[in-house]
Amino acid sequence: MAHEGKSYKKDELMELLWHLDESHDLTLDSLRSHDENGIFESTLLEFSSNGILKLEGKFITLTDEGRQAASDIVRRHRLAERLLVDVMRKTPSETEVAACEFEHILATEIVESICTLLGHPRFCPHGSPIPRGRCCEEATKTVNSLTMPVYDLSAGQTAKVAFINATDANNMNKLLCIGITPGSIIKLQQKRPALVLEVNKTIIAIDDSLGKEINVWRSASN
Secondary structure (H helix, E strand, O other): OHHHHHHHHHHHHHHHHHHHHHOOOOEHHHHHHOOOOOOOHHHHHHHHHOOOEEEEOOEEEEOHHHHHHHHHHHHHHHHHHHHHHHOOOOOHHHOHHHHHHHHHHOOHHHHHHHHHHOOOOOEOOOOOEOOOOHHHHHHHHHHHHOEEEHHHOOOOOEEEEEEEOOOOHHHHHHHHHOOOOOOOEEEEEEOOOOEEEEEOOEEEEEOHHHHOOEEEEOOOOO
8 A cells, every 4th residue: 555655646646747738836845835745846856866857956847658647547537537527427527536547547558548439538627737648649540430510410410529639728618518418419490690509408619619629429310
C-alpha cells in the first residue's frame, strides 16, 4: 500500500504540473501555493533528476517525456469525468473523487475504449481540453465514413448521436445542457428557417454551426 500511495502522489504531482502549464504559471511559487503540506517537494527533485522536468531558478519546464506522462494522467482523469457525466448521468460536481480514483487504475487499452465509446470528446464536463490519444488520430481516418453531421440528415430522419465534435467548450456545454450526448436519439424536424431537432421528446432550435458539430451514426439508407 505504501508503494501505491507513493505512485498516487507522483500522479497527482504530474497532474498539478499539467494544470499549471495550461494556465502558463508553471513556477515553484505556484506549485508551493497548491502544496500546503509540502508533500511534492522531494518528488519534484526526483522528477528533475530522472528527466521528467527541468528546474531553472523558479521556473519549471516539462520535458517531452514529462509532458507525455502528464498528458496520459490528465487524459484518464478527464475521460473518466466524461464517462461519469455522459453515461452514468452524474453531475460535473459529483465526478471529481471518482475520476481521481480512475486516473490511477485505468489501463491504456481501457482508456482508448472509453474514449472511442464517448466519441473522442474534446472537453471534460468542466470545459478543459482532453489531451488527444492514438485512438483519436485513427478515428479521424475511419469514423468519418461511418458518421455524418446531424445537419446532413433529411427532415423527418432519426439517428443516434455518435459523438460531439465541438471545438468550443461553450458549445459543448450548450449541447449537454439540452440533453444531446453520445447515444441520444435525435430527429431532425426542419432545417429552415432554423435548425429544429427533437431530443427526448423535446423540440429545440439550434444554430446551424452547432448542428454541424453533432455527429450521428449513418444508417444503411443514408
